[in-house]
Amino acid sequence: MKTIVKSLLAPRKYFMQGNIACAEGALAAGCRYYAGYPITPSSEIMEHMSIRLPEVGGVFMQMEDEIASICSMIGASWAGAKVMTATSGPGFSLMLEGIGYAVMTETPCVIVDVQRAGPATGQATKPAQGDVMQARWGAHGDHRIIALSPWSVQEMYDLTIKAFNFSEKYRVPTILLADEVVAHLKESFVVKPEIEIYNRDKTLTETPFGTQEEDGVPPMPCFGQGAQLLVTGSTHNEYGIRKVADPDVQERLVTRLCKKIDNHKKDICLTERYFTDNAEYLFVAYGISARSSYAVVSELRESQINAGLLRYITIWPFDEETLKECALEAKVIFVPEMNQGQLVLEIMRILPHQKVIPIPKTRGEAIYPSDIIKVFRKYHE
Amino acid sequence: MSEHLYKYLRTETFPTPFCAGCGHGILMGVILRAIDELKLDFKKMVFVSGIGCGAWIPSPHFKTDTLHTLHGRPVAYATGVKKANPELKVVVISGDGDLAAIGGNHLIHAARRNVGLTVICANNSIYGMTGGQLSPTTPKNTKTMTTVMGNPEEAFDLCKLVKACGAKYVARYTVFHTKPLIKAIKTALNTDGFSFIDVVSPCPTQYGRRNQLPTLYDMYAFIKNRLVHFDALKKYKKEELAEKIIIGEYRDED
Amino acid sequence: MTKIKLTGYGGQGIILAGEILAYAAMLDGKESSAIGEYGSAARGGLTTSQVIINDEFIASPFVEAADILIALSQEGYDKYYSQVKSTGLILYESSMIIPKDFPRQYAIPAVNVALSELRSTVVGNMIMLGAFAWITKIVSKRSLISAVKDNVSSKFTEVNIKGIEIGYEKFQEIFKG
Numbered sequence A: 001m002k003t004i005v006k007s008l009l010a011p012r013k014y015f016m017q018g019n020i021a022c023a024e025g026a027l028a029a030g031c032r033y034y035a036g037y038p039i040t041p042s043s044e045i046m047e048h049m050s051i052r053l054p055e056v057g058g059v060f061m062q063m064e065d066e067i068a069s070i071c072s073m074i075g076a077s078w079a080g081a082k083v084m085t086a087t088s089g090p091g092f093s094l095m096l097e098g099i100g101y102a103v104m105t106e107t108p109c110v111i112v113d114v115q116r117a118g119p120a121t122g123q124a125t126k127p128a129q130g131d132v133m134q135a136r137w138g139a140h141g142d143h144r145i146i147a148l149s150p151w152s153v154q155e156m157y158d159l160t161i162k163a164f165n166f167s168e169k170y171r172v173p174t175i176l177l178a179d180e181v182v183a184h185l186k187e188s189f190v191v192k193p194e195i196e197i198y199n200r201d202k203t204l205t206e207t208p209f210g211t212q213e214e215d216g217v218p219p220m221p222c223f224g225q226g227a228q229l230l231v232t233g234s235t236h237n238e239y240g241i242r243k244v245a246d247p248d249v250q251e252r253l254v255t256r257l258c259k260k261i262d263n264h265k266k267d268i269c270l271t272e273r274y275f276t277d278n279a280e281y282l283f284v285a286y287g288i289s290a291r292s293s294y295a296v297v298s299e300l301r302e303s304q305i306n307a308g309l310l311r312y313i314t315i316w317p318f319d320e321e322t323l324k325e326c327a328l329e330a331k332v333i334f335v336p337e338m339n340q341g342q343l344v345l346e347i348m349r350i351l352p353h354q355k356v357i358p359i360p361k362t363r364g365e366a367i368y369p370s371d372i373i374k375v376f377r378k379y380h381e
Numbered sequence B: 001m002s003e004h005l006y007k008y009l010r011t012e013t014f015p016t017p018f019c020a021g022c023g024h025g026i027l028m029g030v031i032l033r034a035i036d037e038l039k040l041d042f043k044k045m046v047f048v049s050g051i052g053c054g055a056w057i058p059s060p061h062f063k064t065d066t067l068h069t070l071h072g073r074p075v076a077y078a079t080g081v082k083k084a085n086p087e088l089k090v091v092v093i094s095g096d097g098d099l100a101a102i103g104g105n106h107l108i109h110a111a112r113r114n115v116g117l118t119v120i121c122a123n124n125s126i127y128g129m130t131g132g133q134l135s136p137t138t139p140k141n142t143k144t145m146t147t148v149m150g151n152p153e154e155a156f157d158l159c160k161l162v163k164a165c166g167a168k169y170v171a172r173y174t175v176f177h178t179k180p181l182i183k184a185i186k187t188a189l190n191t192d193g194f195s196f197i198d199v200v201s202p203c204p205t206q207y208g209r210r211n212q213l214p215t216l217y218d219m220y221a222f223i224k225n226r227l228v229h230f231d232a233l234k235k236y237k238k239e240e241l242a243e244k245i246i247i248g249e250y251r252d253e254d
Numbered sequence C: 001m002t003k004i005k006l007t008g009y010g011g012q013g014i015i016l017a018g019e020i021l022a023y024a025a026m027l028d029g030k031e032s033s034a035i036g037e038y039g040s041a042a043r044g045g046l047t048t049s050q051v052i053i054n055d056e057f058i059a060s061p062f063v064e065a066a067d068i069l070i071a072l073s074q075e076g077y078d079k080y081y082s083q084v085k086s087t088g089l090i091l092y093e094s095s096m097i098i099p100k101d102f103p104r105q106y107a108i109p110a111v112n113v114a115l116s117e118l119r120s121t122v123v124g125n126m127i128m129l130g131a132f133a134w135i136t137k138i139v140s141k142r143s144l145i146s147a148v149k150d151n152v153s154s155k156f157t158e159v160n161i162k163g164i165e166i167g168y169e170k171f172q173e174i175f176k177g
């Protein structure tokens, strides 16, 4: 249910680190349980939560590892709390089985992945965008998640709130796919007096795991409410009864888990366009890479070059329609990413007949405007 | 199961999936009797389990909130449930492989944190569900699907382990000791803090079969011959205890 | 838009100075961002802060070509002076740095002044900020002082504020020359 609440922080302009803004966004959204395991570059979120949660009557737990973190938060979510954990690549890998479990049991929860340079331990303090595909496909089995990509401290706050709202509304794990730069960046941002939040529907029901519609989201009563919940990560019918060999139940469940996201893309998919009308050179970017792209596009526009930027705020599910619209007139489409080319694969798939040029960077550094300009010049006659 | 316990059960899910001779059904009844005798509010209880035959004891049979989780993780889930709503009575029921192998880390940390949980290990010394592979509680030298020449490793004494980690109440009985087991479960449920009960449960199908113990009676005899009470430990030399099953309440050694 | 790089070694308060500067700009009603970067050594390694101050939303928060470089160590100066725009400005710590050719740069003895006037080994950074504020007028001294009050633990606010004031007053002759 949608409601308007007062912000926890006094409304004004703040100068804050991205990680702290994320934690404050979570608290504002109503997060009252956090479980985590320390890892650079996400630890400030956990440290801040450890101080702030007790102040607002919430619970903070430092668990023995990331597996325990995600599992305990799923347990807490069923006990009725809004829950979050934060980590980085190595911990995110450990959380994948739990993410799959949350998908299957339709448990609202928010996972913040502050991406750092990998694989493995990689460069702990250095940024990357290498977990884009892992976020989408990491958990085994066919499934959907929602992933949002913040590009500023403002969005570390705003999108954390959005992540909670989507997660509660669609009963799906929602990933805030941040990176070391936005996490440690300090900049000014605004806290508004009121925010819109969404609280899950806790109506008592016999069927908390199924709906008549093939894309519906059932209500979610919590433990202790008398719903006699049968929560299981095994295939189950609408009552929660395990059906581990029934093809119809398996099909119906997996279809709904996917369609409840796919059929609500209009609500979930957030993008932003800058000068994309008739853009000959289209930049498609997300997260901190979109900041550099925006700088480039502004500069090109000043030199009368028809460049535009399509920024993905929601990266999963992927908004295909908006991409097609913005790419109509595009001669070249550039996709700068702090990886060897991940989201660009999706773009190439959707625009098979257009010139799509990846701008990869895996130096443990952000993509700077100069990196993008360098590639652009090769294609601009 | 005696009829006065039916109110706790989704009888429509019966018969249970347990094999002939399996001890998990007895354990199910024993747990419910302890709860019944304590007159606990079943609606305010949450049963958390992992993956395995033992994990099926509460889910889907218990007619209250159940959380059937990932293999090895029920204690972590239960920690979240309890911390988020301390008014709920949270009980973990899962297998030896689940709690002590893949989930061993969660078990020791929950004991150390003294989270207010009761953890009941349905310990059949084997991976029952996946076809009888070695578990960390398989007795030394006995045979499993992955130790056909006999288990060369030492088994965990889970009670000793959990006690050493700070658990407030720890006990072990077999499913053949229903009376003391019910009493122990009641004590555990009344314990303020972390409590742990290791319940030796026979698995003739996956464990007995490979160790010339194909029937429940064989398993019973095998288990009975190995029993030593915690209070009688002093009478034995260390070597003599190697193959024993220690039952009773594990108290602080002085 | 003004792009500023502050650089020095770990322990000189470079990251804090960058944040105080950006925070002060916010108090002045501007948009601002700061990215701090520590070297690999925990203490004594190269430390840099990238600060941008702008009237509207800051696109890229990275400082590639800087308008202003504030350098407190030779290593930082050597690494970044060539990235300063030719129309730009460099303020460097004169007791630590042998400068190279650059059209507009000033030697500021911030560390010595901190020692002699404030008996402090750590407020060279604030003295530099004071000097910066006077010569560039990009942030107000008042906001810098408020920024210190909001971000520095009360034990150290006084000495940091004095640092800013001395920096603001003391080098006006140098800048005129």
Ligand SMILES: Cc1ncc(C[n+]2csc(CCOP(=O)(O)OP(=O)(O)O)c2C)c(N)n1
Pocket: B051, B052, B053, B054, B055, B071, B094, B095, B096, B097, B098, B099, B122, B124, B126, B127, B128, B129, B130, B135
């Ligand atoms: C991550 C993971 N690894 C392996 C399995 C397969 N698996 C299912 S149950 C089980 C062992 C169960 O043994 P135990 O916990 O002792 O329960 P029992 O069946 O003996 O009662 C295993 C290995 C799994 N489900 N998940």
Ligand SMILES: [Mg+2]
Pocket: B052, B054, B095, B096, B097, B122, B123, B124, B125, B126, B127, B128, B135
């Ligand atoms: Mg077992």
